[in-house]
Amino acid sequence: MFFAANSLHRRLSIALGALAILVGLLGSLGTFLVVRSLATEFNASLRDAASHVQTGVPHPASARDAQRRLSDDLVVQIWSADDGDTPTRTSNRSVALPRGPAGFATIEYDGESWDVFGLAAGDEFIQVAESRSVRNRNAIRVAFWSLLPVFALLPLLVLTIAITVRVSLRPLERMGRRAARVDLHHLQPLDLARAPVELRPFLDSVNRMIERLSVLVNAERKFIADAAHELRSPISAMQLQIDNLRDAPPDQYAERFAELKRGIARTGSLVSQLLGLARAEIGSAQRVLVDVPLPQVVSDVVADLLPLAFARGVDLGVERLDDASVRATESDMRVLVRNLVDNAIRYGGEGTQVDVSVRSDAGKTVIEVLDNGPGIAEADLPRVFDRFFRAGANDVEGSGLGLAIAQALAGSYRGNVTLANRADGRSGIVARIELPRQPQA
Template identity: 45%
Template sequence: MTHSLRNRLVLALCILVTVVGVVQGISSFRLSEEGMRALLDLRLEQVANRMRNGYIEALPAFPSRGSQPPRDIVVTIWKGDADAPYRSTDPALRLPRDAPSGFVTNLVGGEPWRIYTLRETSLVIQVAQRSSVRHELAEEQALNTLWPIAILVPLVCFAVVVVVDRSFDRLTRLGAEVQSIDAGNLQSLPTAGVPLELLPFIDSINRMIRRLARSIEVERKFISDAAHELRTPLTALQLQADNLQRDIAPGNQERFQELRKGIARSGGLISQLLRLARADASLEAGALERVDVSTVVVDAVAEVLPIAAARSIDIGAEEMTSAYVQAIKADVGVALRNLVSNAIRYTPDGGKIDLSLQVRDDLVWVEVTDTGPGIAEDLLPRVFDRFFRANFDIEGSGLGLSIVKAIANKYGGTTTLRNRNDGQTGIVASISFRQAHDYAPVRALDAAHS
């Protein structure tokens, strides 16, 4: 199972922020409750002190019953040894006169009250408040402290997501650059702006890229040198075979022709290896030219027309659009000739091959569609591998599509190969090149069939 480092980091930080917020909220709630209770106690004490300082007579001697709101405090004044209070804001409520000085919580009238008692020589002042009211007031005040935290935690989580995403942007770009690395693009990854923690990782990748580049360059040089070295003796062998043909006894002619075909196949393989070496070679910007792809398509078709005519294969263009690319014309020609030659090789006699040239998403696409037997779906991912052949009954070197892919990669294009899905058997082979923009407006060409 694949885990996302970004998601795990965001989740961990959000959980941490939430836990800290919850702990802070609980602490703030408790502290606020305690602070509110202390403030309410201070209020009771202050009222008692004011009563002692001359405000006793301000209390009504005979207050009306039910005139005091239930949330308000109750003040009771006792004088001498009288059994009844001297003054009281609620005569129906009998506070315990014998309560100790200071604060105490007692049950009065069946409910808990917070009572502050102040004792003088012949005077007892009691100030009380319902515990339920105190709890309600403390809770309301404490809840008010939770709103900032309740708003702040989601905002911090959102900030965590933004910060993590921005931090991972560089990794995402590096990932895209790593994905673009292949045999045609072996540029080292940039280290500018890379976090220090990632530098060792990037350096190791760059060292690997350099080793891979050296290895591929050695392979390319070997293929090129070997092909050059082998071409000369094979050409000499072909000439010698041609010179010997008239001296071969009639009974040995068949075997001699097989020998000549073998020499020719070897020569063709050497030529393909040379083309592959050239396709893999580094691109020199000075060698690029403005190439009319439609002209190259016409040339590729003209080259195979005799073979197509001999096998009654109908080859032509369904859609042709004038399009230009910045490339080496010989490379474009090799790629298109290989696609068309492949289609000729796999299309049965009397079949049909259609070519199309289109411009889509700033890319010039050439598609070659044949009516051959197609390729098994499980073999399609391997068709661009070097020396891979899907059908050993048909002669070939297994390098043609590898050359096409190497040329496409060289110019930043792509290659695809898929079975037809229009009810017919066959293959749709495509290659794309980046479009050049410094030419006249696009014009449509008439489709021509031979």
């Protein structure tokens, strides 16, 4: 990721690293110049001290009211064997430092600290001393000149960092503007070709969300178009029936009023199924899941549909009921089972036998609706779950939404609905609902 072409990490690391290196180099250069200057001054002090150690050469500071120079802070004293407390040779007679021990030591003289080093050389004792104040002054100078380039570069550093961060984060602004243009009329995925590497996982999620939203929007648009198409015919029929009723002779009022009533009932049923399909596909965040006993649901649905089955000459019954339950809402399970059984009754024809069973398999619950009707043409099987599609005879009363609603409900519980012709050599349909034991709505 660090070496990626479009990487915020790489851009910021290179830019800020280069600035840090530049500041470090300038600081090092300033320190070098200060140290070199101090070395020059120290060499001059050594030269002056060495020249004034010679016997008979007076030190400028020895004169009355003489001004002290930097070289006065470095004093060289040499004691001979017959010297007393005062050395015979010294680089500055105005500084009469007492004789210290051999090696390093600190001497207090005239209210000032001196760092001294003493060395015995034969009959002579050599002592070199330096004022503590000059060391402190040199340390402050080194620190000041070392920090001066840093402080001088701080405004440039802040400005450069601000520009670098703004330029590096400019792809975020472009992605934000592109995302702001996404709406229901412009559901195009975001272009990831020039997106920073660090943002691609997030943008991938946004694109997947846009794709899911596009599928939902297209499905809803198709649903509205299909609903408008399907509602146009019954509404037109009702308008015609109203006109016929208005112009009908008195002795035909009852008959034409009954036709109008049946048309209104069919339209109301279609609208109810459309709403049911919308609820099934969109789902509801307010679902309260409970343990729904499927044997009781199947028994109730069969009892409710027995009058319809009797009227159509269909033998409706229950074949097997295992003790099984699922986490769902009872109303959803009733609609799911009812739509499949109702579909078998309506399309099976007179004399058909419809058997419903509930089985518990490994990790799932299966509700099966088996009939011995005419079956479905193999070419129509892939379309049986399409909205408003009715296989076989189109004169069967219905809207073609029952299986679509069942599939949407099962999918909302992580389940599935399948429809297939029987494979045991007999005609008929096997409709199967498979639900996990603990589905998550």
